[in-house]
Amino acid sequence: MFTFDYKIFTLFMIDLLRNNIEDYVKITDEDFFAIRQHFDQMDFRKGDFIIRAQDSVSAIYFIQSGLVKLSYWGQDGKEHIASFAMENWWETDFNAFYLQRKSSCTLQCLEATTAYCLSLKNYQNLCARFPYMTGYFLDKSIRGHIANQNRILSLLTLSPKQKYEQFLQLYPSLVQRIPKTILAAYLGLSRETLSRLYRRKK
Amino acid sequence: MFTFDYKIFTLFMIDLLRNNIEDYVKITDEDFFAIRQHFDQMDFRKGDFIIRAQDSVSAIYFIQSGLVKLSYWGQDGKEHIASFAMENWWETDFNAFYLQRKSSCTLQCLEATTAYCLSLKNYQNLCARFPYMTGYFLDKSIRGHIANQNRILSLLTLSPKQKYEQFLQLYPSLVQRIPKTILAAYLGLSRETLSRLYRRKK
DNA sequence: TAAATTATGTGATTCAAGTCACAGCCCGGC
DNA sequence: GCCGGGCTGTGACTTGAATCACATAATTTA
Numbered sequence: 001m002f003t004f005d006y007k008i009f010t011l012f013m014i015d016l017l018r019n020n021i022e023d024y025v026k027i028t029d030e031d032f033f034a035i036r037q038h039f040d041q042m043d044f045r046k047g048d049f050i051i052r053a054q055d056s057v058s059a060i061y062f063i064q065s066g067l068v069k070l071s072y073w074g075q076d077g078k079e080h081i082a083s084f085a086m087e088n089w090w091e092t093d094f095n096a097f098y099l100q101r102k103s104s105c106t107l108q109c110l111e112a113t114t115a116y117c118l119s120l121k122n123y124q125n126l127c128a129r130f131p132y133m134t135g136y137f138l139d140k141s142i143r144g145h146i147a148n149q150n151r152i153l154s155l156l157t158l159s160p161k162q163k164y165e166q167f168l169q170l171y172p173s174l175v176q177r178i179p180k181t182i183l184a185a186y187l188g189l190s191r192e193t194l195s196r197l198y199r200r201k202k
Numbered sequence: 203m204f205t206f207d208y209k210i211f212t213l214f215m216i217d218l219l220r221n222n223i224e225d226y227v228k229i230t231d232e233d234f235f236a237i238r239q240h241f242d243q244m245d246f247r248k249g250d251f252i253i254r255a256q257d258s259v260s261a262i263y264f265i266q267s268g269l270v271k272l273s274y275w276g277q278d279g280k281e282h283i284a285s286f287a288m289e290n291w292w293e294t295d296f297n298a299f300y301l302q303r304k305s306s307c308t309l310q311c312l313e314a315t316t317a318y319c320l321s322l323k324n325y326q327n328l329c330a331r332f333p334y335m336t337g338y339f340l341d342k343s344i345r346g347h348i349a350n351q352n353r354i355l356s357l358l359t360l361s362p363k364q365k366y367e368q369f370l371q372l373y374p375s376l377v378q379r380i381p382k383t384i385l386a387a388y389l390g391l392s393r394e395t396l397s398r399l400y401r402r403k404k
Numbered sequence: 405t406a407a408a409t410t411a412t413g414t415g416a417t418t419c420a421a422g423t424c425a426c427a428g429c430c431c432g433g434c
Numbered sequence: 435g436c437c438g439g440g441c442t443g444t445g446a447c448t449t450g451a452a453t454c455a456c457a458t459a460a461t462t463t464a
Contacts, residue, residue, distance in 0.1 A: 074359035081358075082351055095348045127337070134336045135329070141343040146297045148350035149284055155357045156283075156390045157276035160421075179441065188358045190422055195443055362451075381411065392452055397413055411460070416453105423448075430441075 016088050017062050017116055024136045035130060038122040044113045051107035057096035059117045063089050066113025067177055071185070072105045081186035084110075084174060090140055110178065155188055163187045164197050218290050219264050219318055226338045237332060240324040246315045253309035259298035261319045265291050268315025269379055273387070274307045283388035286312075286376060292342055312380065357390055365389045366399050 017039070018032050027035070039062070044050060050068065051057055061068075063085050070082040070091060082105060085091035096103035097120065118126070127134045154166055164187060168175055175183070184194040219241070220234050229237070241264070246252060252270065253259055263270075265287050272284040272293060284307060287293035298305035299322065320328070329336045356368055366389060370377055377385070386396040 072355050072359065076359070078359075080355060082355055094344060095351060098344050098348065131333055131336075134333075134340055138336055138340040138343060141340060141347055142296060142300050145343055145347050145350060146300065148347060148354065149297060151354055152350065152357065153274050153282060153284055155354065156387075157274065157278070157280075181441065185358075191442080192423080192444080193421055196421095198443095383411065393412080394414080394453080395451055398451095400413095405464105407462105407464085409460100409462070411458105413458080414456090416455085418451105418453075420450100420452090421448105422450090424446085426444090428441105428443085431439095432437105434435105434437085 016064055020062070020088055021133075021136055024139050025132050027132075031130065035126065035133070038126045039116040039118050042115050042117050044109045044115070046109055046112050048109045048113075049106060050109065050113075050115065051093055051096075051103050051105065053103055053106050055096075055103045056100070057093050057103050059119045060090055060092040060097060060123065061085075061107075061115040061117055063087055063091060064114040064116055066109060066115075067111040067174075068107055068109050068113055068115075069178075069182060069186075070105050070107050079182075079185050080188075081182060084171075084178065084186065086174065086177075090144075110182070160187070160189050160193055161197050163189070164194065218266055222264070222290055223335075223338055226341050227334050229334075233332065237328065237335070240328045241318040241320050244317050244319050246311045246317070248311055248314050250311045250315075251308060252311065252315075252317065253295055253298075253305050253307065255305055255308050257298070257305045258302070259295050259305050261321045262292055262294040262299060262325065263287075263309075263317040263319055265289055265293060266316040266318055268311060268317075269313040269376075270309055270311050270315055270317075271380075271384060271388075272307050272309050281384075281387050282390075283384060286373075286380065286388065288376065288379075292346075312384070362389070362391050362395055363399050365391070366396065 015032075015036075017036070018027075021027060021032070021035070041064075042050075042061075044066070050061060053073070065087050067084065067086045068091060069084050070093065072080050072082055074080055083091070091107065093103045093105045093107065095101065096105070100120075127137070154163060158166060167183070167187060178186075180194055181191045184191045187194065217234075217238075219238070220229075223229060223234075223237070243266075244252075244263075246268070252263060255275070267289050269286065269288045270293060271286050272295065274282050274284055276282055285293070293309065295305045295307045295309065297303065298307070302322075329339070356365060360368060369385070369389060380388075382396055383393045386393045389396065
């Protein structure tokens, strides 16, 4: 009887989150049901803010659908992009979330977005109740660390053209979804330089 | 009798590693003794390579004393610094270690260095036998992630002068220990520009 | 100790990317 | 449909950092 409930449940939730966890470790229906209850679903429209500067950040977000940008405004008053997150990615301002500080960033939707929201308390409960979830988050964290490392090396070593081409190669599907102005702010280029890149050689 | 052994042991090992773990979770002498046996101590002279490009990387290193640099050579043939690690820091080429690939980086000692070496197998054993160690590594990983995020934002938003000043502020003790040429390669500046920074205003 | 090597400071020059300015375009709302 | 705002392309100009070139200082090593 409960089994039936799970079936209904999983039918409705063709759930990226479960897939994402199961890429790391296989789990039972019962476990996933319990895990899922630690999350709140939230829906945002294009342009909505998930986190505003100066907010305290009490959750991590698993993006079920849509696309968000994590951005930071320098003293120069310009927007810079720390990262993007699309379906199947985790995102938050970890600095604010994990160290319990006010956010210095903004998390905003580039598209209508559905996110599963995991509060700090629920995150801790989850890891306590399902120890393998700690391992899961560690895996995600290390992969994020590796991605950041690569990004740093790209910023240090690549020419504007190479940066753009590497982004194209790494995230081909994102290039169409992100305004060039924003992409430029991610790559560390001016909008104009990025635009001119299409014609130039080097 | 065994208790006595632990005492001797901990007497010899005024051990940064234990302190580092205990910043996250308190552990017993017995546990630390067992944990410690997963590590091999290695000593390096200044200039020695811990990892060379093209190596496969089978361990993470906890720096007990000394200073190392993780660097990458761009196609331009120039050295770029991914990160430094000094006493009390963990370091490796995580890309190569965690994803089991050939290293594209080099890990080299800027000073004579003593490191505790944790092989992938021992790392897995350690987490399996002491589940709280997974939490410990997760904590380290998230903090590393946050540091990388900040570094990315610095590279994107700061002027050369500001980059240097921020480094001074974050790691005052490191500035004296690192050759300016290497520091420039970390900050993403030319050696000359860094040198000139001391006089210029902006 | 002296020689060799590596680190550092500084001037002159170059050039790639930023900035400013403007025009056309696309998209969404009324 | 029309209007307004954000997005994008492109030219002209400016500039700050890289590059090149050299001299001096500091370290290593033989």
